[in-house]
Amino acid sequence: MKFMTEDGKTALVLGAGGFIGSHMVRRLKEDGYWVRGVDLKRPEFSETEADEFIVGDLTDQLFVERVVVFKGNAGNFYKFVSSKYTQPFDEIYQYAADMGGAGYIFTGEHDADVMNNSATINLNVLNSQRALNDRKCVNKTKIFYSSSACMYPEHNQLDPDNPDCSEDSAYPAAPDSEYGWEKLFSERLYMAYNRNYDIPVRIARFHNIFGPEGTYEGGKEKSPAAICRKVAQVADVGGRIEVWGDGEQTRSFLYIDECIEATRRLMNSDFMGPVNIGSEEMVSINELVDIVSKAAGKPVRRVHKLDAPLGVRGRNSNNDLIREKLGWDYSQTLEEGIQKTYSWILDQVNKKPYSPLHVSV
Ligand code: NAD
Numbered sequence: 001m002k003f004m005t006e007d008g009k010t011a012l013v014l015g016a017g018g019f020i021g022s023h024m025v026r027r028l029k030e031d032g033y034w035v036r037g038v039d040l041k042r043p044e045f046s047e048t049e050a051d052e053f054i055v056g057d058l059t060d061q062l063f064v065e066r067v068v069v070f071k072g073n074a075g076n077f078y079k080f081v082s083s084k085y086t087q088p089f090d091e092i093y094q095y096a097a098d099m100g101g102a103g104y105i106f107t108g109e110h111d112a113d114v115m116n117n118s119a120t121i122n123l124n125v126l127n128s129q130r131a132l133n134d135r136k137c138v139n140k141t142k143i144f145y146s147s148s149a150c151m152y153p154e155h156n157q158l159d160p161d162n163p164d165c166s167e168d169s170a171y172p173a174a175p176d177s178e179y180g181w182e183k184l185f186s187e188r189l190y191m192a193y194n195r196n197y198d199i200p201v202r203i204a205r206f207h208n209i210f211g212p213e214g215t216y217e218g219g220k221e222k223s224p225a226a227i228c229r230k231v232a233q234v235a236d237v238g239g240r241i242e243v244w245g246d247g248e249q250t251r252s253f254l255y256i257d258e259c260i261e262a263t264r265r266l267m268n269s270d271f272m273g274p275v276n277i278g279s280e281e282m283v284s285i286n287e288l289v290d291i292v293s294k295a296a297g298k299p300v301r302r303v304h305k306l307d308a309p310l311g312v313r314g315r316n317s318n319n320d321l322i323r324e325k326l327g328w329d330y331s332q333t334l335e336e337g338i339q340k341t342y343s344w345i346l347d348q349v350n351k352k353p354y355s356p357l358h359v360s361v
Pocket of ligand 1 (some may be wrong): 014015016017018019020021038039040041056057058059094095096097098099100121146147148149150205206207208209210215222
C-alpha cells in the first residue's frame with residue numbers, strides 16, 4: 001500500500017468503479033493525490049489506480065461513516081486506528097448513483113430504486129461528513145456532486161432546434177424523469193448543507209459524457225456507446241442498425257477528458273455552481289449515427305424503433321456561465337471523441353468469445 005506524501009492532498013472518490021469515477025481516480029493520481037475509491041464493484045475495464053479501493057454499499061450509513069475517515073500513515077480502512085490519528089479527506093468526488101441510458105431511466109420500471117439508492121447515498125455522505133467535521137472541529141472537506149442535465153424542465157426542451165438549458169432555467173422545476181427529480185433534490189440538499197453547516201460544495205450538471213471505458217452494453221449504456229457498439233457489430237457492407245425514435249431528437253455529448261478537466265477546475269475555484277459541464281455541439285441522433293458510421297468506415301442503414309423510451313425532444317448544453325466563471329469551454333469536436341470511443345468499443349466487441357459481427361438488426 002502506498003501512502004500520501006507529506007504535502008500531498010487526499011481525495012475520496014465515490015462511484016470509483018464506474019465510468020467517470022474511474023477516470024477521475026486516474027487524473028487525481030496524476031495530480032499527486034492519495035486516493036481512496038469506493039464502489040459496489042471494481043472498475044470493469046482496467047485496474048483501478050486508487051491507492052486503496054473499498055468494495056461496499058454507500059446506502060449503508062455505518063459504512064459511509066467509516067469511508068469518509070482518512071487514516072493516513074496510521075493504517076488502512078480495515079484496521080482499527082485511534083481517532084487521534086484520523087482526519088477528514090481534503091476532497092470528496094461523489095459520483096455514486098443508479099445510472100443509465102434511456103432504456104434504464106425513462107421506462108419508469110426503476111424509478112423507486114433510482115430515487116432511493118441515489119438519495120440515500122447523498123444523505124449518508126453529507127450526514128457522515130457533518131458528524132466527522134463536528135468530532136474533529138474542522139470543515140475542510142470540499143465535496144463535488146455530479147448532477148445531470150436531466151434536472152432541466154421538459155417544457156424548455158420540446159423544440160429540438162432551440163432547447164433552453166441555461167442554469168437559470170431550472171425553475172419552475174419539471175424534469176421528465178424521476179432520475180432528474182432526484183438530481184434536483186440532491187443539488188438542493190448539498191446547497192442546504194453548505195448554507196446551514198458550511199460544508200464547501202461544488203455542483204456540476206453533466207450533459208451526456210462519453211468515452212472509452214464507459215458502459216457499452218447490458219441495458220445501462222447511453223446513446224453514443226450504444227450506437228458505436230451496434231455499428232461495430234454489423235457487417236461491413238449493407239448493415240442495418242436500430243435507432244430509438246425517429247432520430248430527429250437532439251443532444252450534445254462531452255468527451256470524458258474534458259469533463260474531468262472542467263470538474264477539476266470547478267473544484268479549484270471559489271464558484272459553487274450548479275453549473276453546466278457539457279458541449280454545445282448539438283446534433284440529432286441521426287447525425288450521431290452518421291458520425292459513428294464515418295469513424296467506422298462502414299455505411300449503415302437506420303431502422304427506427306418508434307416506441308422506444310426517448311427522453312426530451314431536444315437538449316444542448318449552455319456554457320455561458322462556465323465560460324464566465326471558470327474560463328473553461330469544450331475544445332474537442334464530437335467526431336474526434338467518437339473516433340477514440342469507437343475504436344475502444346470495437347476492441348471490446350472483438351475481444352468477446354462470440355462476437356455477432358455479422359448480425360444486423
Ligand atoms: P456509472 O454507472 O458508470 O457509475 C456510477 C457508479 O456508482 C457505479 O460504478 C455503481 O456501481 C456505483 N454505485 C451505485 N450505487 C452504489 C451504492 N449503493 N454503493 C456504492 N456504489 C454505488 O455512471 P457514470 O456515467 O460514471 O456517472 C457518474 C455520475 O455522474 C452519476 O451520479 C451520474 O448520475 C452522473 N451523470 C453522468 C452522466 C453521463 O453522461 N455519464 C450525465 C449526467 C450525470
